[in-house]
Amino acid sequence: MEKFKWPNKYKSAVIFTFDVDGCAEQQLYEGNTLGHNSAGDYRPKIAVPRILNILDRHGLKATFIIPAWVAQRFPQRVKEIHNRGHEIGAHGYLHENFSTLSESEEREIHNKSGKIIADMIGTPPKAFRTPGGPLTTRTMKMLLENGYDCDSSSVKNYFPSRVKLEGKEVDMAEIPFSWLTDDFPYFWGGYEDKPGPPSFMPISAPKDVLEYWMAEFDGIHEIGGLFVYLNHPRAIGRISRLRVLDKLIHHIKATPSVWITNLREVVNWVLRE
Amino acid sequence: MGAKGIVKKGSEMKFRWPNGAECAVSLSFEYDAESVEWGYSRNIEGAFDIGGFSPQFGVPRVLELLNKHDVKGTFFVPGWDAERYPDSIKEIAEAGHEIAAHGYTHENFSELTPRKEKDVLEKAHKILTDITGIPPRGFRAAAYGRPISAKTLSFCRDMDYIYDSSFMDDDEPYQVKIDGKFVNMIEIPWAWPLNDISFMSPPFSSGMSLVLPQRKPQWVLELWKEEFDGLYEEVGFFNLVIHPRDMGRVSRMPILEGLVSYMKRYNVWFTTYSQVADLCLKQLVER
Ligand SMILES: [Zn+2]
Ligand SMILES: [Zn+2]
Numbered sequence: 001m002e003k004f005k006w007p008n009k010y011k012s013a014v015i016f017t018f019d020v021d022g023c024a025e026q027q028l029y030e031g032n033t034l035g036h037n038s039a040g041d042y043r044p045k046i047a048v049p050r051i052l053n054i055l056d057r058h059g060l061k062a063t064f065i066i067p068a069w070v071a072q073r074f075p076q077r078v079k080e081i082h083n084r085g086h087e088i089g090a091h092g093y094l095h096e097n098f099s100t101l102s103e104s105e106e107r108e109i110h111n112k113s114g115k116i117i118a119d120m121i122g123t124p125p126k127a128f129r130t131p132g133g134p135l136t137t138r139t140m141k142m143l144l145e146n147g148y149d150c151d152s153s154s155v156k157n158y159f160p161s162r163v164k165l166e167g168k169e170v171d172m173a174e175i176p177f178s179w180l181t182d183d184f185p186y187f188w189g190g191y192e193d194k195p196g197p198p199s200f201m202p203i204s205a206p207k208d209v210l211e212y213w214m215a216e217f218d219g220i221h222e223i224g225g226l227f228v229y230l231n232h233p234r235a236i237g238r239i240s241r242l243r244v245l246d247k248l249i250h251h252i253k254a255t256p257s258v259w260i261t262n263l264r265e266v267v268n269w270v271l272r273e
Numbered sequence: 274m275g276a277k278g279i280v281k282k283g284s285e286m287k288f289r290w291p292n293g294a295e296c297a298v299s300l301s302f303e304y305d306a307e308s309v310e311w312g313y314s315r316n317i318e319g320a321f322d323i324g325g326f327s328p329q330f331g332v333p334r335v336l337e338l339l340n341k342h343d344v345k346g347t348f349f350v351p352g353w354d355a356e357r358y359p360d361s362i363k364e365i366a367e368a369g370h371e372i373a374a375h376g377y378t379h380e381n382f383s384e385l386t387p388r389k390e391k392d393v394l395e396k397a398h399k400i401l402t403d404i405t406g407i408p409p410r411g412f413r414a415a416a417y418g419r420p421i422s423a424k425t426l427s428f429c430r431d432m433d434y435i436y437d438s439s440f441m442d443d444d445e446p447y448q449v450k451i452d453g454k455f456v457n458m459i460e461i462p463w464a465w466p467l468n469d470i471s472f473m474s475p476p477f478s479s480g481m482s483l484v485l486p487q488r489k490p491q492w493v494l495e496l497w498k499e500e501f502d503g504l505y506e507e508v509g510f511f512n513l514v515i516h517p518r519d520m521g522r523v524s525r526m527p528i529l530e531g532l533v534s535y536m537k538r539y540n541v542w543f544t545t546y547s548q549v550a551d552l553c554l555k556q557l558v559e560r
Binding site: 026032033034035037038040041045046187189205207238239240242243 | 382417486
C-alpha cells in the first residue's frame with residue numbers, strides 16, 4: 001500500500017466535518033418541513049451549538065458543510081460557526097442531486113449557494129461535498145471555475161490526494177470520507193428522508209458505536225491514513241451521543257503522533273508547492 | 274448539581290419545573306389498536322389484527338405499572354379505536370391519565386384536504402370528549418415519517434389545544450409559531466431513540482413493511498438509561514413514546530418497569546403533556 005507523507009513526521013491525521021443538512025431535502029422533495037419532516041432542524045437549532053462547545057473545549061477547528069437554503073434559515077448560526085473559527089463548506093442550495101439536473105441548472109445552484117454563503121460570512125466557500133448522488137466531472141469543473149480547492153465526496157481511499165481531471169492534475173484536493181466514521185449508519189433512525197418506499201434505519205447504542213469508531217481510528221492510524229469524522233448533527237447531536245464523540249476525541253488525543261487538524265490544513269498540505 | 278454530581282449547564286433549561294425538579298418526565302402511550310391497520314389497508318384480520326393486542330393486553334399492563342408507581346401518563350387515542358373500545362378509554366381517563374387526540378384512523382395528515390383534515394380532527398375530538406367527558410387538549414400526528422399539513426397546527430389551535438407533539442426538532446418543549454407569530458401553544462417534541470417502535474416493531478407492522486432488528490430488553494433499558502442520564506443532566510426534559518401493542522409483551526414490560534424505577538431515584542417531575550404545556554405557557558406569560 002502506498003504511504004502518505006504527513007508534515008512534521010506525524011504518523012496519521014484526523015479532521016472533523018459536520019454536514020448540517022437541516023430540512024433541505026424535505027423542502028426540496030415535499031415542500032414541507034413540518035411535523036415528522038422537522039427532524040432536520042434539530043441540527044442547526046440544537047446540535048450545532050452543542051458541537052461548537054465540544055470543539056472549543058478540545059481546541060479543535062472543524063468544517064461545517066451547509067446547504068445554502070439551510071444557511072438562509074439559520075443565518076445567525078452560520079455566522080456563529082464562522083466567528084468561532086470554523087470553515088463553512090458548500091453543499092448545494094437544497095441538497096440537490098446534481099446528476100439529475102441540467103448543466104445550466106447545476107451552474108446556477110453553485111453560483112447562488114456560493115454567493116449566499118459569501119454574503120453571510122464575507123468569504124466564498126472553498127470546500128464542497130456533493131449532497132445527493134454521484135460527483136461528476138461536470139461538477140468538478142464547475143467547482144474549479146468557482147474557486148473551490150477541495151472536494152470531499154469520495155469514499156474509496158484512506159489518503160487525501162490532488163484531483164486529476166481528464167488526465168491532468170488540478171488545483172483541487174480530494175478529502176475522502178467513510179460511511180464507517182459517519183454517524184448516519186448508527187444513529188439516524190426514523191424513515192429515510194427522501195420520497196419513495198418508507199425505510200427505517202436501526203438505532204445503535206451510543207457506547208457500542210464508540211467501539212466501531214475507535215477500532216477504525218486505530219486502524220487508520222496504523223496505516224498512516226486520514227481519519228475523516230463525518231457527522232450529521234441531527235443524529236450525533238443528542239447528549240448521549242455527543243458524549244461518545246467526546247470520548248472518541250479523548251481517545252484520539254491520547255494516541256501519540258496524530259496530526260489533529262482540520263480540512264483546510266490538509267488541503268493546504270496536499271496542494272503545497 | 275444534577276445527577277451524578279455533574280453541574281447542569283442551565284442555559285439549555287428554559288422552563289422551571291415544580292418543586293425544584295431537575296427534569297420533567299412525560300410518558301406517552303399511543304393507544305393504536307386496529308385503527309392503524311384499518312387506516313392503511315382496511316384489513317384487520319389475520320396478522321393484521323395485532324392492534325387488538327393493545328386494548329387486550331398492552332394497555333391494561335401499562336395501567337397496572339403506572340398505578341403501581343403512581344405516575345400519570347398521556348394516551349394518544351385514534352377516534353376509531355375509541356369508538357370500538359369506549360370502556361377501555363374510560364378506564365384510562367378514570368385512573369387520572371390524560372387522553373389526547375391522534376386522528377381518527379391514524380391518518381397521514383399531509384395527504385388530506387384541509388376540509389377533510391378539519392373533519393377528522395373535530396370528529397376524533399368529539400368522540401373522545403363524549404366518552405371521557407373531558408375535551409382533549411393536545412394532538413400528536415400519526416403516520417410516522419410523514420409531515421403534518423400547513424393547516425394542522427391552526428386547526429388544533431382553533432379547538433383550543435394547548436400542545437402539539439408532532440415535531441422532532443428539539444429536546445424540550447418550546448412555544449409554537451403559526452405563520453411566523455407565537456401562539457398559546459406548546460410543542461412537545463419527540464425523538465426516534467425514545468420511541469419503542471425503533472427497537473421492537475414487529476415486521477410488516479401497520480402494513481408499512483418495516484423490518485427492524487429486535488433488540489434485547491436489557492439492551493433497550495440500558496440505552497434509555499443512557500439517554501435519560503444525558504437529558505437529565507443537560508436538558509431537563511425526557512419524553513418517551515410507548516406503543517402498548519409493542520411494549521405490552523411479557524418480556525418487554527420489565528424495560529418500562531426498570532426505566533420508571535431508575536428515573537424515580539432522581540429529582541424528576543413525572544407529568545402529563547397538558548401539565549407541562551400549562552406550566553410552560555404560564556411561565557411564558559410571567560417572563
Ligand atoms: Zn448532506
Ligand atoms: Zn400512533
